[in-house]
Amino acid sequence: MASTVALFTGLSGLNAHARRLEVIGNNISNVNTTAYKSNRMEFSTQISRNFGLGAAPATTTGGVNPFQVGMGVRVAGTQRNTNGGPLSVTGIQTDLALDGDGYFLVEGAGQESYTRAGSFQFNAANELTTITGERLQGYGIDDNFNIVEGSLVPVTIPLGQMTLAEATDNVEISGNLRADGDVATTGTVLEFDALMSGGGAITLATSLTSLDPMGAFAVGDVITVTGAERGGKVVPDGTFTIEGGETVEDFLNFLQTTLGVVQDGGFEMGDVTGMPEPGSFTVDAMGVIQFTGNWGEMNDLTLTTDNISVVDMMGVSKPDPFNITKTQDATGESVRTSFVVYDSLGSEIVVDATMVLAATDADGTYWRTFLHSADDRNDALYLETGDRGGGMFNEAVPLLSFDNFGRLVSPPSIQIEVDRLDSGASDPLTFTMDLMGDSGELTAFSDSGGASAIGVGFVDGAPFGVLSSFSVGPDGVITGGFTNNRTRPLGQIVVATFNNPAGLVDAANNLFQVGANSGSPLVTVPTQFGTGQIIGGALELSNVDLGEEFINMISTSTGYSASSRVISTADQLIQQLLVLGR
Numbered sequence: 001m002a003s004t005v006a007l008f009t010g011l012s013g014l015n016a017h018a019r020r021l022e023v024i025g026n027n028i029s030n031v032n033t034t035a036y037k038s039n040r041m042e043f044s045t046q047i048s049r050n051f052g053l054g055a056a057p058a059t060t061t062g063g064v065n066p067f068q069v070g071m072g073v074r075v076a077g078t079q080r081n082t083n084g085g086p087l088s089v090t091g092i093q094t095d096l097a098l099d100g101d102g103y104f105l106v107e108g109a110g111q112e113s114y115t116r117a118g119s120f121q122f123n124a125a126n127e128l129t130t131i132t133g134e135r136l137q138g139y140g141i142d143d144n145f146n147i148v149e150g151s152l153v154p155v156t157i158p159l160g161q162m163t164l165a166e167a168t169d170n171v172e173i174s175g176n177l178r179a180d181g182d183v184a185t186t187g188t189v190l191e192f193d194a195l196m197s198g199g200g201a202i203t204l205a206t207s208l209t210s211l212d213p214m215g216a217f218a219v220g221d222v223i224t225v226t227g228a229e230r231g232g233k234v235v236p237d238g239t240f241t242i243e244g245g246e247t248v249e250d251f252l253n254f255l256q257t258t259l260g261v262v263q264d265g266g267f268e269m270g271d272v273t274g275m276p277e278p279g280s281f282t283v284d285a286m287g288v289i290q291f292t293g294n295w296g297e298m299n300d301l302t303l304t305t306d307n308i309s310v311v312d313m314m315g316v317s318k319p320d321p322f323n324i325t326k327t328q329d330a331t332g333e334s335v336r337t338s339f340v341v342y343d344s345l346g347s348e349i350v351v352d353a354t355m356v357l358a359a360t361d362a363d364g365t366y367w368r369t370f371l372h373s374a375d376d377r378n379d380a381l382y383l384e385t386g387d388r389g390g391g392m393f394n395e396a397v398p399l400l401s402f403d404n405f406g407r408l409v410s411p412p413s414i415q416i417e418v419d420r421l422d423s424g425a426s427d428p429l430t431f432t433m434d435l436m437g438d439s440g441e442l443t444a445f446s447d448s449g450g451a452s453a454i455g456v457g458f459v460d461g462a463p464f465g466v467l468s469s470f471s472v473g474p475d476g477v478i479t480g481g482f483t484n485n486r487t488r489p490l491g492q493i494v495v496a497t498f499n500n501p502a503g504l505v506d507a508a509n510n511l512f513q514v515g516a517n518s519g520s521p522l523v524t525v526p527t528q529f530g531t532g533q534i535i536g537g538a539l540e541l542s543n544v545d546l547g548e549e550f551i552n553m554i555s556t557s558t559g560y561s562a563s564s565r566v567i568s569t570a571d572q573l574i575q576q577l578l579v580l581g582r
Contacts, residue, residue: 005049005071006570012072013563016043019075020556027544028553035116035510036542037080040552044076082501084116085543087535094120094128096472097540100532102495103512105152105523108134114496114521116540117510126161127154132509138476138493139525145488147477152523155491157470157478162490164482165346168431168461171339174440175454177355178447179365179406184332184356187265187278188293188301193323194286195248201287204249208242216321219244220313223251225258228307231298231336231354235260235381236374252281252291259301260372260381262397265294296334296356299370302326333357335452339459341418343425346464346484349375349418351383353433355400355454365444367400369414377419377427384417400435402444412436431461462486474533476526495531496521 020041030036052067087097096118098104103114106129113134120128120136128136135154139147195202196212208217217223223240238258240251256263256279265278281291293301303324310318334356341349354370371383385398401409413436418429435442439457465484472478476493498504503518514521526534 003570004574007567009070009072010563010566010570012046012074013566014560016073016075017556017560017563021553021560023078024549024553024556027549028546031542031544031546033117033510033542034119035085035540036544037082037085037116038542038544038549039078039080041078042076043073045070046072046074080502080504080506081543083543084532085541087538088541089538091537093470093472093537094122095537095539096120096493097535097538098495098526098532099535100526100530101501102497102526102531103501103521105137105494105496105521106130106134106511107137107154108132111513112137113507113511113513114504115510115512119539122157125154125156126158127156130510132511134511136493138478138491140491141489145490147489147492149492152494153491155478155493157467157480157490159467159470162467162480163464164462164467164484164486164488165344165464166342166460166462166486167344167426167429168341168459170432170434170437170458170460171341171456172434172437172439172458173337173353173454174435174437174442174457175335175337176406176447176452177335177357177365177367177402177442177444177454178333178450178452179357179360179402179444180446180448181333181357181452182331183359184295184330184334184368186328186331187295187299188326188330189328190291190293190301190303191325191327192289192291193325194288195321196287201285202248202283204247204252204281204283206248208246208248208251209244211321213321216319217242217310218312221318222311222313223254224309224311225255225303225307226309228259229302230260230293230372231300231334232302233336233352248283248289249281252289255291256281257379257381259293259303261293261299261301262370262382265299265368265397293330294356294370295358296330296332296354296368296370298334298336298354299356300330333452335454337454337456339456341429341431341459342461342463343418343420343423343429345423345425346462347375347423347425348463349373349429351416351418353454355452358399364401364403364409367402367444368397369400370397371414371416373418375418377421377423384419385414400442406443406445408435408442408444472534472536474527474535476534492525493534494523495526495534496523497529497531498522 023039023041027038048068048070050068054066055064057063106113106115123129137152138155139149140153142148197206197210219242221242226237228235240254261279263279278294283289293299305320305322305324308320308322310320312318336352336354338352352372356368358368359366372381373383398414403409414433416431416433420427420429463484465482467480468483469481470478478490479487480490481487499519500517503515504512505515507513
C-alpha cells in the first residue's frame with residue numbers, strides 16, 4: 001500500500017531547500033556589502049520510525065542492526081563565517097579596516113553594538129559615526145594630549161577647530177668654545193663730552209632739567225635711542241620721558257638697560273685691578289661721563305650722537321646735548337647664537353646667547369654666558385637665570401667651567417626666565433638651556449686659526465597651530481597634524497573581541513549585538529588579545545565566495561527538484577491504489 005508518509009518526507013525536503021536558497025540568496029545579494037560575513041545553512045534528519053532497535057550477537061545469531069526509516073529533513077540552523085574578508089584601499093582617511101578578529105565598538109540610542117564595517121564619516125560635532133549614525137567609541141585625551149584609558153567617549157577629530165600652542169621647556173646648545181682665544185679684559189668705553197650745570201661740572205645726581213644750556217631738557221621731553229648696536233646687532237629702540245626730577249644717573253641707567261648692558265658684567269670687583277668695571281658709568285670732576293659696556297667682542301657697543309634724539313612735549317625736535325666718542329672697543333673671544341622659544345600662547349620669543357672667555361687657569365677655562373631678549377617684558381633686555389654664579393658671577397651672567405680636557409664641568413644646564421608680564425601668557429616663561437643634551441655637548445677645545453662656534457640642536461614648544469590633518473595608526477592611536485608642523489595624539493580607537501564571535505546576533509545595518517552564546521565582549525586596544533591591527537584608508541570587503549554560492553545554489557535546486565519528485569511519485573502510487581477500487 002502506498003504510504004502518505006513519503007508525501008510529508010518530500011515536503012520537508014522542499015521546505016528545507018527553500019530555506020537554504022534564502023540563505024544563498026542573502027549571501028549573493030550582500031556580495032558587495034562592506035565587511036559582510038557569509039552564512040550557510042545546516043540540515044539535520046528528523047525523527048525516525050523505529051521498527052527495531054537491533055540486537056547484540058548471541059550464540060545462535062550474529063546480531064541485528066537497528067531497523068529505522070527516516071521521516072525527512074529539517075533545518076538545524078545557520079552558521080556564520082567570521083573569517084576576514086579581503087581589504088580594499090580607498091584612500092579616505094575616515095575608512096578603517098580591521099586585520100584581525102576584533103570588532104569596532106559603536107553606540108547609538110544608548111545601545112552598544114559591534115561592527116566590522118569601518119566606513120565611518122563625520123557628523124556636525126566632528127565625531128566619527130557609522131552610515132546610520134552610531135558613534136565610534138574610543139579613549140579621549142587630557143589637556144596635555146595624554147590618552148585617558150578606561151573611560152569610553154565618542155571618537156572626535158575637530159579638524160579646523162582644535163588649536164595647539166606649547167611653551168618651551170628645553171633648549172639644547174652644542175658646539176665648541178675656542179679655549180686658546182683671547183681672554184676678555186675690556187669692554188666698550190663711550191665718553192660723553194663734559195656737561196655743565198649752573199656753571200659747574202655735573203654729577204650723577206644732577207637733574208637733567210638743570211643742564212646747560214638751560215632748556216636742553218624740560219619736563220615732557222622724550223629722549224629716544226634708536227639704531228644702536230651690540231655686537232653688530234641692532235638693539236630695540238628705547239625711550240626715556242622726563243617727568244621732573246630725573247637725574248643724569250637715571251638717564252645712564254636707562255641707557256644701560258636699553259643697550260642690554262649687564263651691571264658689573266658678571267665681574268666681581270677686585271679680581272682685576274686697573275681696568276674699568278664692565279657695565280658701569282662714572283662722571284669725573286670735569287663733568288665727563290664714561291660709560292663702560294660688557295666684555296667680549298660680541299658685546300661691543302656702537303652708539304653715536306646720531307642714535308639719540310630729543311623731542312619736546314609738542315613733538316618738536318630739540319638739539320641733542322650729547323656728544324659721544326668711542327674710546328675703547330670690547331675685546332675677548334666670544335660667540336653668539338640666536339634661537340626662538342615659545343610662551344604658553346605660542347608667541348615667538350627671540351633669545352640671544354653670548355658666551356665670552358672670562359678666564360683661564362691651571363684647572364681649565366671659564367666662560368661668561370650673556371642672555372638677551374628684546375621680547376622680555378621688563379626694562380632690562382638681559383634675562384635672569386638660576387643661581388649658577390659659583391661666587392664669581394651674578395645671576396644675569398652664569399659661569400661655565402671647563403676642565404683641562406675641554407669637557408664641561410658645571411653647570412650642565414642653565415635655568416632661564418623670560419618676563420611675560422601682561423602679555424596674556426603664563427608669567428614668567430621658564431625653560432632649561434641644556435649644554436649636554438642628546439643633540440650634542442658644549443666643549444672648550446683649542447682651535448688655532450678657527451673661531452668659537454655654537455648652535456641650537458633642539459627646541460621644544462610650539463607656536464600657534466590649527467588641526468589640519470590626522471591619521472590612524474595600527475594600534476588605533478589617532479595622530480593629529482597641526483599647521484605649525486607639530487603632531488599630537490587625539491585619542492585611541494578601541495575594539496572588542498569575543499570568545500565566540502559566531503554567536504553574535506545580527507542587528508542589521510552591518511551591526512551585531514551580544515548574543516547568549518557569544519560571550520561577553522573584551523574591550524581593549526588594537527593589536528592586543530588577537531584583535532588585530534587597524535589599517536587606515538581601507539575597508540574590509542564581503543567574504544562571500546560567489547563560486548561556492550553558485551555551486552550551493554545548483555545543489556539546492558537539485559535537492560528541491562528531487563524532493564518534489566518524491567512527492568509526485570508518492571502521488572502516482574496513491575492514484576494507482578485508487579484505480580484498483582473502481
